[in-house]
Amino acid sequence: MLTLYSFGPGANSLKPLLTLYEKGLDFTSRFLNPATFEHHSDWFKQINPNGQVPVLDDDGKIITESTVICEYLEDEFPGEPSLRPADSYGRAQMRVWTKWVDEYFCWCVSTIGWHRMVGGMVRNLGDEEFEKMVERIPLKEQQVKWRRAREGFAKEILDEEMRKIAYSVKKLEARLALSPWLAGDQYTLADICNFAIANGMENGFADLVNEADTPHLVAWIRRINARPACRQMFAKQPSEWADRRRASATR
Ligand SMILES: N[C@@H](CCC(=O)N[C@@H](CS)C(=O)NCC(=O)O)C(=O)O
Secondary structure (H helix, E strand, O other): OEEEEEOOOOHHHHHHHHHHHHHOOOOEEEEOOHHHOHHHOHHHHHHOOOOOOOEEEEOOEEEEOHHHHHHHHHHHOOOOOOOOOOOHHHHHHHHHHHHHHHHHHHHHHHHHHHHHHHHHHHHOOOHHHHHHHHHOOOOHHHHHHHHHHHHOOOHHHHHHHHHHHHHHHHHHHHHHOOOOEOOEOOOOHHHHHHHHHHOOHHHHOOOOOOOOOOHHHHHHHHHHHOOHHHHHHHHOOOHHHHHHHHHHHOO
């Protein structure tokens, strides 16, 4: 039996969620509530000592790291649709794009997301309550990030992350002007993993991602949203996710 622990269909959690829907697999979905720091609770840290989602439990085998989970699902369930090219060169192209999203694209978008949303979640906590919350975070670097989000990130950091986002958007647009999908003619994990970060940028980063400046990127985002698996995934999201998506769409 498969169980996926996630925050719902956004960011790193979206990657394995969409892969599961694309593969049409039966699984139990366990949504954790980030607003109550459920991912830092003892029961969840026994599953993932890093206190982060997503996590896949396959009959007691625990797999962490969003992109690794996607590859695991493709390895275990290689049937249709295949989400990885059959040839080595195609796979290499796919992995260049999944590596890039994990090491570069995800981080700049994430910092701006933390600045806009996560900071607000903890700014109204008193110092003592905040410190208690931080103590439960297992990764030191995540503790630093929560503190920075509460204090407000320095302007130089935000400017640099915005520069990286603008670069990322141009890079995706240039690639998608050449082929329908990131690794070529086939829809693969490269598309799923980058879509996890790019979806919603038409709202959150409208000056960078829009029909006039990035027509191919916008068409790709819409093409993935129109896939039956993607529609099904969003239809199954918990109601608090729907509220959050509506709120970010109006930001
Ligand atoms: N490298 C990990 C990163 C996981 C990650 O950053 N998860 C975020 C949600 S997108 C999380 O759990 N954040 C909560 C926290 O760190 O406190 C992966 O790709 O799975």
